[in-house]
Amino acid sequence: METYFLPLDKFVPLLLRLIEKYEVFIPTIEQERPHFHRFSSEDTSTISFEHIRTVEPVKHFLFKPIESVASFDKPLEKGIKPQAIVGIKRCDLKAIEVYDKVFLDSEFVDPFYKKRRETTILISADCPQPEPTCFCNLLGLNPWVDEGADLNVTPVRSGYVIEPLSPKGEAIIEENKIWFENTSPEDLEQREASRKKALDKLKEINPDRFKEDLYERVNVNEQKFCLSEASGCVECCGCLMCCPTCYCFLLYDEPSNERVRIWDACYYAAYARVGGGANPMPDFTSRFKNRFECKFNYFYKYHGFFACTGCGRCISGCMGKIDIRKILLKL
Numbered sequence: 560m561e562t563y564f565l566p567l568d569k570f571v572p573l574l575l576r577l578i579e580k581y582e583v584f585i586p587t588i589e590q591e592r593p594h595f596h597r598f599s600s601e602d603t604s605t606i607s608f609e610h611i612r613t614v615e616p617v618k619h620f621l622f623k624p625i626e627s628v629a630s631f632d633k634p635l636e637k638g639i640k641p642q643a644i645v646g647i648k649r650c651d652l653k654a655i656e657v658y659d660k661v662f663l664d665s666e667f668v669d670p671f672y673k674k675r676r677e678t679t680i681l682i683s684a685d686c687p688q689p690e691p692t693c694f695c696n697l698l699g700l701n702p703w704v705d706e707g708a709d710l711n712v713t714p715v716r717s718g719y720v721i722e723p724l725s726p727k728g729e730a731i732i733e734e735n736k737i738w739f740e741n742t743s744p745e746d747l748e749q750r751e752a753s754r755k756k757a758l759d760k761l762k763e764i765n766p767d768r769f770k771e772d773l774y775e776r777v778n779v780n781e782q783k784f785c786l787s788e789a790s791g792c793v794e795c796c797g798c799l800m801c802c803p804t805c806y807c808f809l810l811y812d813e814p815s816n817e818r819v820r821i822w823d824a825c826y827y828a829a830y831a832r833v834g835g836g837a838n839p840m841p842d843f844t845s846r847f848k849n850r851f852e853c854k855f856n857y858f859y860k861y862h863g864f865f866a867c868t869g870c871g872r873c874i875s876g877c878m879g880k881i882d883i884r885k886i887l888l889k890l
């Protein structure tokens with residue numbers, strides 16, 4: 560695809576142009592970690608492209624932690640606003656691919672997800688400095704983006720190399736073409752050098768590879784193995800709430816006649832409980848195992864890829880110091 564150069568001082572004007580049509584979210588550093596932050600015209604915060612993915616998963620933007628999905632005595636009014644997510648990383652784009660399979664390409668299409676997906680612009684950014692919890696490379700991803708977003712941004716010395724990756728991205732360039740210049744060979748060389756350095760770093764962090772038949776190994780794995788791996792777990796469910804690919808939800812009715820959907824998680828004791836109290840997964844070991852089977856066996860069998868992106872959120876957030884990579888490498 561064609562590439563463009565955007566000078567350093569033109570990025571904020573571009574964001575100001577975007578907020579005329581979209582709610583714009585940018586990554587900024589808060590308490591030393593990257594978090595998404597709503598951009599406004601009075602904003603003085605510095606956009607951070609050089610860090611890894613944000614602490615929070617991007618699923619919040621498309622699949623809300625809690626939302627009304629039906630109303631029994633009046634039509635449900637939903638004000639879904641167009642949004643632009645800036646600085647999204649390769650692993651989180653893969654997570655959106657997982658969600659697209661679940662909420663758009665299945666027997667039932669989720670109208671709220673569909674509407675948000677259609678009205679969301681994704682402006683991705685390369686990861687120049689992978690961190691020790693990152694393992695996207697073990698799942699076939701690179702720490703940069705060449706598909707799945709609308710525009711990709713790579714910071715270079717005096718500005719940004721911008722690559723449109725969809726018709727929506729091309730339209731943004733066209734509407735603001737006064738600010739975009741042609742890329743020079745030096746800009747592209749810098750981009751390649753930065754990408755190579757990031758990939759080398761990931762290979763150094765993750766020297767071992769998962770077995771080719773990982774999806775089968777997860778399925779036939781002994782309950783005993785899960786028991787020992789789960790022994791440090793305090794069942795906080797943090798790893799599932801921060802996971803960008805976990806998509807389970809629970810529906811309940813409010814006295815106000817609204818049906819509400821909230822995120823669910825397979826580590827909860829009541830996750831699989833049915834009317835009458837029967838529970839096919841009453842012990843934690845089987846629930847622990849379910850997470851691995853869901854992400855690495857069932858999803859792979861149905862869709863041809865794993866429902867894990869290697870983002871490492873479950874590693875950095877785990878109180879029990881459980882590293883999913885180490886479990887998968889043992890299989």
Ligand code: SF4
Binds near residue numbers: 876881
């Ligand atoms: S974050 Fe760690 S301790 Fe908490 S449920 Fe997940 S594996 Fe267990």
Ligand code: SF4
Binds near residue numbers: 804867871873
């Ligand atoms: S399982 Fe862990 S590494 Fe994989 S997508 Fe979820 S949070 Fe990221």
Ligand code: SF4
Binds near residue numbers: 612651694702
């Ligand atoms: S897992 Fe890969 S794409 Fe995701 S933040 Fe880390 S280096 Fe970037």
